[in-house]
Amino acid sequence: MTQLIDGKKISAEIKEELKEKVAQLRAAGKEVTLAVIQVGNDPASTVYVGNKKKACEFIGIRSLAYELPEETTEKELLDLITELNQRADVNGILVQLPLPKHIDEDKVIKGIDPAKDVDGFHPQSVGALCIGQPGFLSCTPAGIIQLLKRSGIEIAGKQCVVIGRSNIVGKPMSLLLLRENGTVTVAHSKTQNLKEITKRADILVVAIGKPKFLTADYVKEGAVVIDVGIHRDTQNKLCGDVDFESVAPLCSAITPVPGGVGPMTIAMLMNNCVESVL
Numbered sequence: 001m002t003q004l005i006d007g008k009k010i011s012a013e014i015k016e017e018l019k020e021k022v023a024q025l026r027a028a029g030k031e032v033t034l035a036v037i038q039v040g041n042d043p044a045s046t047v048y049v050g051n052k053k054k055a056c057e058f059i060g061i062r063s064l065a066y067e068l069p070e071e072t073t074e075k076e077l078l079d080l081i082t083e084l085n086q087r088a089d090v091n092g093i094l095v096q097l098p099l100p101k102h103i104d105e106d107k108v109i110k111g112i113d114p115a116k117d118v119d120g121f122h123p124q125s126v127g128a129l130c131i132g133q134p135g136f137l138s139c140t141p142a143g144i145i146q147l148l149k150r151s152g153i154e155i156a157g158k159q160c161v162v163i164g165r166s167n168i169v170g171k172p173m174s175l176l177l178l179r180e181n182g183t184v185t186v187a188h189s190k191t192q193n194l195k196e197i198t199k200r201a202d203i204l205v206v207a208i209g210k211p212k213f214l215t216a217d218y219v220k221e222g223a224v225v226i227d228v229g230i231h232r233d234t235q236n237k238l239c240g241d242v243d244f245e246s247v248a249p250l251c252s253a254i255t256p257v258p259g260g261v262g263p264m265t266i267a268m269l270m271n272n273c274v275e276s277v278l
């Protein structure tokens with residue numbers, strides 16, 4: 001029987017644990033504060049920011065919302081970040097991406113103090129992950145590690161294949177699996193004989209950004225499949241990068257979309273916020 005990895009349930013458990021930690025911190029006189037900056041009013045970003053605020057409220061994290069107009073200049077945004085970097089009462093800073101085209105995202109990410117980089121995107125955080133030093137972890141891949149661990153899935157010694165090498169998912173995912181002692185292969189758009197590679201995987205993480213791309217012929221029987229993708233199909237129903245119907249019967253465990261990886265990203269962001277005061 002295929003195990004359905006329940007991201008809703010696991011993320012709820014993590015949020016409950018964090019709520020308790022935040023209450024303990026508060027009792028010890030420590031407040032957790034996250035500053036969330038949104039530039040412009042991209043509807044998807046507004047939904048994400050709203051969900052982050054709701055999660056903060058649930059856990060007891062104070063959130064400061066900065067809703068800046070589309071025409072905000074790069075300098076104005078960097079000045080705000082500098083101010084927040086200097087504020088002792090702000091522990092975490094999150095700039096919702098994507099930013100309007102006239103603002104250089106790399107500059108903005110680098111502008112955040114690595115000690116407050118709760119998204120884990122600053123080069124210092126990524127470098128620390130690379131050489132096994134402490135630092136904030138990118139939320140989606142960190143959430144996937146939690147999904148695996150809390151579902152009792154062993155990573156050490158396993159053949160792990162990650163499809164996708166983006167800075168926010170594929171690359172940090174491969175580094176985290178390596179940190180957990182997996183034997184890691186990263187496949188990408190220039191990879192040849194993709195099926196041969198994916199069929200070796202005990203754990204297959206799919207972050208390719210193409211709806212229902214991964215069909216049963218890419219998967220070894222008994223593999224664990226983690227679907228990072230999120231799309232709307234032709235019937236406007238949510239779906240992932242994996243063709244769930246054909247792949248699920250083959251797997252020992254699989255994440256659904258929705259309700260798999262998605263809910264974990266915010267839970268791990270909240271975790272990073274709490275860690276920022278520890």
Ligand code: NAD
Pocket residue numbers: 140163164165166167168169170187188189190191194207208209210228229230231241261262265
């Ligand atoms: P991206 O577009 O930045 O990267 C996609 C990667 O897939 C690239 O590295 C590319 O080399 C690789 N790729 C493309 N075509 C390929 C092919 N034919 N064969 C092998 N590799 C190929 O995407 P991303 O930001 O990493 O996101 C991936 C997916 O995950 C998207 O659907 C995105 O919406 C979703 N996502 C979900 C969450 C979440 O919280 N659930 C978070 C981030 C991203």
